[in-house]
Amino acid sequence: MNKMMHVSINIMSILSMIFIIVGITSSLYSIIVLKNGTIFDYSFTLWFWFATVFFGIQSMSYFLSFRRSSYKYKSTIESSYNMLLRDKVAILVPIYNEEPDMVTNNLIAIYSNNGNIAEVYVLDDSTKGDSSYIIDLCNKLGMKYVHRINRRGYKAGALNDVLKTLDVDYVSVIDIDQMPSPDFIRETVSLLDKNPDVGFVQVPQIYVNTDSGVLAEIAQAQQFIFYEILTEGKSVTGTLFSCGSNVIYRLKALKSVNYFDESNIVEDIATSVNLIGNGWRGLYYNKKLVFGRAPVTMEGYINQQWRWMSGSLALMPKIFKKIIFNKKYTFKERLDWFATSTWYTFGWFYLIFLLAPVMDIFGIKVLTINPTLYFFAWMPYTILLMTTFILSHIDKGAQLKFVFYNMAANLLIFPLSISVTISVLRKKMKPFTTARTGGKVPWHKFWPQFLIMFLLILSLIILIYKHSIYNDITAFWAFFQFFLLLPIFFLNKTPKKSSIDENSFKNFEG
Amino acid sequence: MAENEIDADIILRVVSKTFSLDIHNIHFHKNYKVSGISGNEYNFSDIVTSDTDIIAIKIAHEISSINDLITFNSQCMDAQIDKKILISDKELNENEVNICHAFKIQLIDLKNYQNGYSKKSHFGIAELDSKLSGGLRPGYVYLVSGKTGSGKTTLSSTFLATGAKYGEKGLMVLTDTFPDLFLGNIRTMNIGFAKFYEDKMIEIMEISDQIRVMKSDISNGKTDFRKFITKIVNELKKIIIQKDIKRVVIDPITLLLIPDDDYINIFLNSLAMKNVTTIITSGLRNSDLSMFGIEEYYTTGIIKLDYEMVDEKLSRTLKIVKMRGSVFDSSPSNFKITSNGIIMTDKNVIINTSADNDDIFKNIR
Numbered sequence A: 001m002n003k004m005m006h007v008s009i010n011i012m013s014i015l016s017m018i019f020i021i022v023g024i025t026s027s028l029y030s031i032i033v034l035k036n037g038t039i040f041d042y043s044f045t046l047w048f049w050f051a052t053v054f055f056g057i058q059s060m061s062y063f064l065s066f067r068r069s070s071y072k073y074k075s076t077i078e079s080s081y082n083m084l085l086r087d088k089v090a091i092l093v094p095i096y097n098e099e100p101d102m103v104t105n106n107l108i109a110i111y112s113n114n115g116n117i118a119e120v121y122v123l124d125d126s127t128k129g130d131s132s133y134i135i136d137l138c139n140k141l142g143m144k145y146v147h148r149i150n151r152r153g154y155k156a157g158a159l160n161d162v163l164k165t166l167d168v169d170y171v172s173v174i175d176i177d178q179m180p181s182p183d184f185i186r187e188t189v190s191l192l193d194k195n196p197d198v199g200f201v202q203v204p205q206i207y208v209n210t211d212s213g214v215l216a217e218i219a220q221a222q223q224f225i226f227y228e229i230l231t232e233g234k235s236v237t238g239t240l241f242s243c244g245s246n247v248i249y250r251l252k253a254l255k256s257v258n259y260f261d262e263s264n265i266v267e268d269i270a271t272s273v274n275l276i277g278n279g280w281r282g283l284y285y286n287k288k289l290v291f292g293r294a295p296v297t298m299e300g301y302i303n304q305q306w307r308w309m310s311g312s313l314a315l316m317p318k319i320f321k322k323i324i325f326n327k328k329y330t331f332k333e334r335l336d337w338f339a340t341s342t343w344y345t346f347g348w349f350y351l352i353f354l355l356a357p358v359m360d361i362f363g364i365k366v367l368t369i370n371p372t373l374y375f376f377a378w379m380p381y382t383i384l385l386m387t388t389f390i391l392s393h394i395d396k397g398a399q400l401k402f403v404f405y406n407m408a409a410n411l412l413i414f415p416l417s418i419s420v421t422i423s424v425l426r427k428k429m430k431p432f433t434t435a436r437t438g439g440k441v442p443w444h445k446f447w448p449q450f451l452i453m454f455l456l457i458l459s460l461i462i463l464i465y466k467h468s469i470y471n472d473i474t475a476f477w478a479f480f481q482f483f484l485l486l487p488i489f490f491l492n493k494t495p496k497k498s499s500i501d502e503n504s505f506k507n508f509e510g
Numbered sequence B: 001m002a003e004n005e006i007d008a009d010i011i012l013r014v015v016s017k018t019f020s021l022d023i024h025n026i027h028f029h030k031n032y033k034v035s036g037i038s039g040n041e042y043n044f045s046d047i048v049t050s051d052t053d054i055i056a057i058k059i060a061h062e063i064s065s066i067n068d069l070i071t072f073n074s075q076c077m078d079a080q081i082d083k084k085i086l087i088s089d090k091e092l093n094e095n096e097v098n099i100c101h102a103f104k105i106q107l108i109d110l111k112n113y114q115n116g117y118s119k120k121s122h123f124g125i126a127e128l129d130s131k132l133s134g135g136l137r138p139g140y141v142y143l144v145s146g147k148t149g150s151g152k153t154t155l156s157s158t159f160l161a162t163g164a165k166y167g168e169k170g171l172m173v174l175t176d177t178f179p180d181l182f183l184g185n186i187r188t189m190n191i192g193f194a195k196f197y198e199d200k201m202i203e204i205m206e207i208s209d210q211i212r213v214m215k216s217d218i219s220n221g222k223t224d225f226r227k228f229i230t231k232i233v234n235e236l237k238k239i240i241i242q243k244d245i246k247r248v249v250i251d252p253i254t255l256l257l258i259p260d261d262d263y264i265n266i267f268l269n270s271l272a273m274k275n276v277t278t279i280i281t282s283g284l285r286n287s288d289l290s291m292f293g294i295e296e297y298y299t300t301g302i303i304k305l306d307y308e309m310v311d312e313k314l315s316r317t318l319k320i321v322k323m324r325g326s327v328f329d330s331s332p333s334n335f336k337i338t339s340n341g342i343i344m345t346d347k348n349v350i351i352n353t354s355a356d357n358d359d360i361f362k363n364i365r
Helices: A003-033 A038-070 A099-115 A132-143 A153-164 A184-194 A214-235 A252-257 A267-279 A299-313 A316-324 A331-361 A370-394 A401-411 A412-424 A443-465 A469-486 B008-018 B066-078 B094-102 B124-131 B152-165 B180-185 B195-199 B211-219 B227-243 B261-271
Strands: A090-093 A117-125 A144-148 A169-171 A198-202 A247-252 A281-284 A290-292 A506-507 B027-035 B041-050 B054-059 B084-086 B106-109 B141-145 B169-174 B202-207 B243-252 B277-282 B301-310 B315-324 B333-338 B342-343
Touching: A003 A038, A003 B202, A038 A214, A038 A331, A038 A370, A090 A099, A090 A153, A090 A184, A090 A412, A090 B261, A099 A184, A099 B227, A117 A132, A117 A153, A132 B315, A144 A153, A153 A267, A153 B027, A184 A247, A184 A506, A198 A252, A198 A267, A198 A331, A214 A281, A214 A299, A214 A331, A214 A370, A214 A401, A247 A252, A247 A469, A252 A401, A267 A281, A267 A299, A281 A299, A281 B106, A290 B227, A290 B261, A290 B315, A299 A316, A299 A331, A299 A412, A316 A331, A331 A401, A331 A412, A331 A443, A331 A469, A331 B066, A331 B301, A370 A401, A401 A412, A401 A469, A443 A469, B008 B027, B008 B041, B008 B054, B008 B106, B041 B066, B054 B066, B094 B180, B124 B277, B124 B333, B124 B342, B141 B152, B152 B169, B152 B180, B152 B195, B152 B202, B152 B243, B152 B277, B152 B301, B152 B342, B169 B180, B169 B227, B180 B195, B180 B202, B211 B227, B227 B243, B227 B261, B261 B277
Parallel strands: A090 A117, A090 A169, A117 A144, A198 A281, B054 B084, B084 B106, B141 B277, B141 B301, B169 B202, B169 B243, B243 B277
Antiparallel strands: A169 A247, A198 A247, A506 B202, B027 B041, B041 B054, B301 B315, B315 B333, B333 B342
C-alpha cells in the first residue's frame, strides 16, 4: 500500500464522517419541513431516517476505529517475551458437551504449548456422554480436571468456582476449539507485567479452517473487520471488551469485580464493562497467537450468532446505565459503546433498505429524497462511504472477496437479528449452544431471505419497466441487495475437509 | 547402564554439597582401582576425585547385609579414604543406619537430590554416556550435527534402540529418506532397531505432502508460520502422548524448518516436552554445526560428528560441543561404525566439567 493511497483513505474517512453528520441532520430537517406525504410515507421516511442514523453512527465508529488503528494503535503495544513464568499463570479451559476428537486434539495442544509454564484446569460441565477419556487425558498430562454437578452461572460460574481457589497473577481462558501457539502466554504475560493498569490482554482469533466452505470464509470476513480494525481502535480508546477466549486476565482485576459476571451469557462483555467501571482497561495484542475454528455448518453459525446477539442485546441496559449515561466517560468512549451495544439490532434497519424497492412499487417513497438531492448529495455520500469502507479493508490487507462477504454476511442474517431482538424484549432466551454443534438447516427456515429475494427481483423488473431516473436508481439498489443475498445458496452445505485436518505425519507400516 | 544406577550428575552434586567441594573441580569414575596400604588393590564401583581428595560412594541398593557395609568401610580404611558416602535409594534398617554413624559414613537420602530431576536417557555407548555424565536429560531438545555420512542416523537410531531395550518407546521421524530404505540400512547393524520396530517399541513416521504445501504457503505470505508450528508440533506431541513415547528423533530436522531466527526459536522451544528426550539431526551448510546456522542456538545440547581420511583410512570423531545443565567432557573422541553399531575407540574416558558453565545447575531451563 503506497503512501498516497494511505493519505487518500485518511482524507476520505474524514469526509465520510462529515457527510454522515450533514446527511443525518439535513434529512431530519427535510422530514420536519416536508408536508406532502401520507401517514405511510411519513412512517417509512422516519424509519428510513432511523436506519440512516443507525448506520451513520456505526460507520462513524468504524472510521474512528480505523483511524485510531492506523495512526495510534502501534505505539500502544510493545512486543516482548517473558521467560520466567513458573507459578504465575493458570489456564482455564471450559468444556460443555463437546466432540471427543476435538477435545483430545485441543487439550493436547493447550497442554503441549503451555503446560510447562502454566497450570491447566479443564472445567468440564458436560451433561451428556462419557467424560472418562477427558479424565484419563488430564491424569496423563498432569492437568487439573474439575467437574460440577450443577451448571450455576454456566461458563462464568464454572470459571468462577476455580478462580476463587487460585493463587496466581494471571489467568488465561481458552475455549476448547482454540489452539494456542507456543508463545501465546509468554508474550501476553509480558504485556500485563509492563502495564499494571491493564486488566486483560485480548489476542485475535484466527480461523484455520476457512478452506472448508463459503460459510467459514464469511465467518472469517466478519472476524477480519472486528479483529483488524474495530478492536485495535477500541484498544486505543479504552473501550475494548474481552471476547471470552484467547484472553489473559489479571486475577487481581477479576477479583476487584467479584470475578466473572454470571448474570449474562456473554460473560466476557459483561465482565469487561465491570472491569472498565472499576478503572481497568483492556489491551488488544494483534498477533496471530491463537488458532480457532470457524463454524462450518449453518446451524453452528446460527447458534454462534444467536448467542452473541442475544447476549449483547441483553447487556444493552447495563452498558447504557454504566457507561453511556455516565458523565465520567468521554464522548468518544460513549459513542464507541453505543455503537457496540446497539449493533445487533441491525436487522431492523437492513429490513427498511430491503423493503424500499417494494415500497416504491406501491408508491410509498422516502420523502426526503428527490432526484436532485439524490444526485448531488445522497449518491456521492453513499459512493464515498462504500469506497472508503472497501479501501480501508484493503489498506488492512483484506482480500476483495472478504469485503463482499462482510457486506453480505450481515444482510444474510438480518432475520436472525430481528428475531433475537424480539426474544430479548420478551425475555425468552434459548439454552446455551456452541458454534461447533449442528448440521444443515432445513431450507424452509430461510423463508424471510427467499421472500425478500423474490420481492427484490419482482420490484427490479417492475421498476425497470416503469423506467424513470428515480426508478432506475431504486432498481440498481434492488439488484445490489439481491446480489449480496446470493451466497445464501452456498452457505447451507456439507463442509469440505479442511487442510488443517490433513495429517502432516504418516505412520510407516513396513 | 543398569536400570537403577544413579546418574553421575547426581553423585557429583551429592559430593559437592556434602564436602563443600567445587563441582567444577571434581571428577566421577566408574570401577576405580585404588591400592591399599596392605598392598591389596580394591575396585570401587563409584569414586569421585578432586585434586586432593578421594571420596568413596556406596549406593544402598548394592548392600544386601551389614557385612557389605563393614567390607566397604574396611576397604576405605586400607585405601586411606576417609570421605565416605552412602547414598540411600531404599529404606535402611536401624542397624545399617547405626553402622554408618559408627563408621562416619555420611548418609545421604537420594530423594533430596532427585527433585525436578529426571533420569537421564543414555545412548548405551558406555564411553559416550560417561562423557555425558550418564546421558541426555529428558525434557529437552538436542542436536546431532555432522556432514553427510558422519553417522548421525546411526547414532540417533542407537539412541532409540537403547531406550527401547529399557522399555522406553521411541519415535523416528524420517523427513528425507524412504522408511523401507532406512530400515534396510539399519538392519545391517546389530543394534536391535528393526526388532524393536517390529515389536512396536519404536515407531517410524514420514512426513506428508501437507508439510510442503504449508511451507510454500508461508513463503508466499498466505499463512502465518505460527499456524504451521502449532499444527505440526501438536500433531507430533499427540502421537508422543498417545503412544507414550519417551525418545524422539527427527532425522533430519531441516525439512521442517524455515531459515528464520524467530521461527526456529519458537519451533525448537516448542518441541521440548516433559519426560521426553528429543534429538534432531542436521547436516552442515551455513555454519559448522547446522544447515541454517541458527539451529544450534536453540537446542540444549549439541553432539558434533565428523570424519576425515587419515592414511587412506576413515577416521571418525565425536565431540560434545554444548550440554546445558550437565557436566560433560568436551574433548573429541574417535569412533567406528561397525556391524555392532557405534564403537568408541578411545579408552579411559573420565568426566571433566565444562568450562563454559558458571553454575551448571542454575543453567537448567
